[in-house]
Amino acid sequence: MLVIDCDPQANATAGLGIDPSASGKNMYEVFMSGIDGFPKVMIQDIIKKTASGIDLAPAHLDMVGAEPYLYHASFPTGVLKEALTNIKNQYSYIFIDTPPSVGQFVINGLFAADHVIVTLDSGLFALNGVTTLSTIFSDIKNNLGKDIIPDMAIVSRWGEGLFQSCSQTEAQEKTDIFTMLRNIFYKPHEPSPEDLKAEEEHKNEQTRLLVTLNEIKHRFPSVYTVPYSSAVYEAQKRGMPISHFAPGSSAGIAYKTIAEEVMRWN
Numbered sequence: 252m253l254v255i256d257c258d259p260q261a262n263a264t265a266g267l268g269i270d271p272s273a274s275g276k277n278m279y280e281v282f283m284s285g286i287d288g289f290p291k292v293m294i295q296d297i298i299k300k301t302a303s304g305i306d307l308a309p310a311h312l313d314m315v316g317a318e319p320y321l322y323h324a325s326f327p328t329g330v331l332k333e334a335l336t337n338i339k340n341q342y343s344y345i346f347i348d349t350p351p352s353v354g355q356f357v358i359n360g361l362f363a364a365d366h367v368i369v370t371l372d373s374g375l376f377a378l379n380g381v382t383t384l385s386t387i388f389s390d391i392k393n394n395l396g397k398d399i400i401p402d403m404a405i406v407s408r409w410g411e412g413l414f415q416s417c418s419q420t421e422a423q424e425k426t427d428i429f430t431m432l433r434n435i436f437y438k439p440h441e442p443s444p445e446d447l448k449a450e451e452e453h454k455n456e457q458t459r460l461l462v463t464l465n466e467i468k469h470r471f472p473s474v475y476t477v478p479y480s481s482a483v484y485e486a487q488k489r490g491m492p493i494s495h496f497a498p499g500s501s502a503g504i505a506y507k508t509i510a511e512e513v514m515r516w517n
């Protein structure tokens with residue numbers, strides 16, 4: 252499996268345990284190869300083996316500088332696809348991570364890909380991202396004739412602060428002897444109007460999120476939510492995929508299910 256990091260922020264690179272600021276060839280050189288007068292660097296020349304066994308074509312912040320040049324390539328949209336021709340058959344799966352912002356890297360990724368997975372942060376603005384993407388998809392269709400039909404959407408950080416039960420805190424409170432005594436000796440007071448208002452707002456927010464999720468489900472053939480889990484952040488910090496760092500965490504289990512669907516694609 253190969254991961255191609257096309258995001259200058261290089262979070263996929265760091266997440267696989269490779270220091271993005273380390274010197275060495277990276278996707279900057281590969282993209283610049285598309286411009287006349289620059290040395291030809293192939294993806295196979297920059298691939299690094301990572302600890303989890305995944306091959307990586309790393310990103311670098313320098314890629315920010317490559318993007319304006321790409322508009323001068325003879326075929327700006329096709330630089331990545333072209334760069335992949337020689338290695339495509341050497342891997343069962345190649346994942347291309349793109350930046351969240353619209354630009355040549357996203358368009359190159361979409362143009363090179365056989366399948367598209369859209370990742371959305373859970374929140375009320377998730378749908379705005381979907382609308383922006385639809386615009387990019389129809390631009391690619393109009394200009395290049397390639398139909399981009401996303402196969403899957405993944406809504407990450409699902410339920411952050413809203414759907415997860417605060418089980419750890421609750422458990423702590425229940426076993427706290429002072430809390431128990433307080434509950435015995437003091438009558439629980441009536442909820443204040445502020446408490447009631449906060450509870451009402453919490454319920455409304457939950458409803459709005461579920462409506463948003465429902466909207467998303469109408470737009471993609473398959474939609475997965477990945478529960479909010481601190482294991483994701485920990486895994487990123489340690490430079491390991493969640494599949495290796497915490498496969499049994501709620502997020503790890505969700506990603507396994509997602510991986511199983513992806514493995515059924517042709």
Ligand SMILES: Nc1ncnc2c1ncn2[C@@H]1O[C@H](COP(=O)(O)OP(=O)(O)OP(=O)(O)O)[C@@H](O)[C@H]1O
Pocket residue numbers: 258260262263349350351407408409477478479480481482483484487502
């Ligand atoms: N299921 C989850 N539970 C908890 N935190 C998560 C989860 N998924 C992602 N995160 C956290 O949210 C942040 C953004 O995650 P994401 O995977 O979108 O990162 P990214 O690709 O680096 O962001 P972007 O490409 O949008 O700049 C990270 O800090 C990550 O640790």
Ligand SMILES: [Mg+2]
Pocket residue numbers: 258262348349350351
């Ligand atoms: Mg990203």
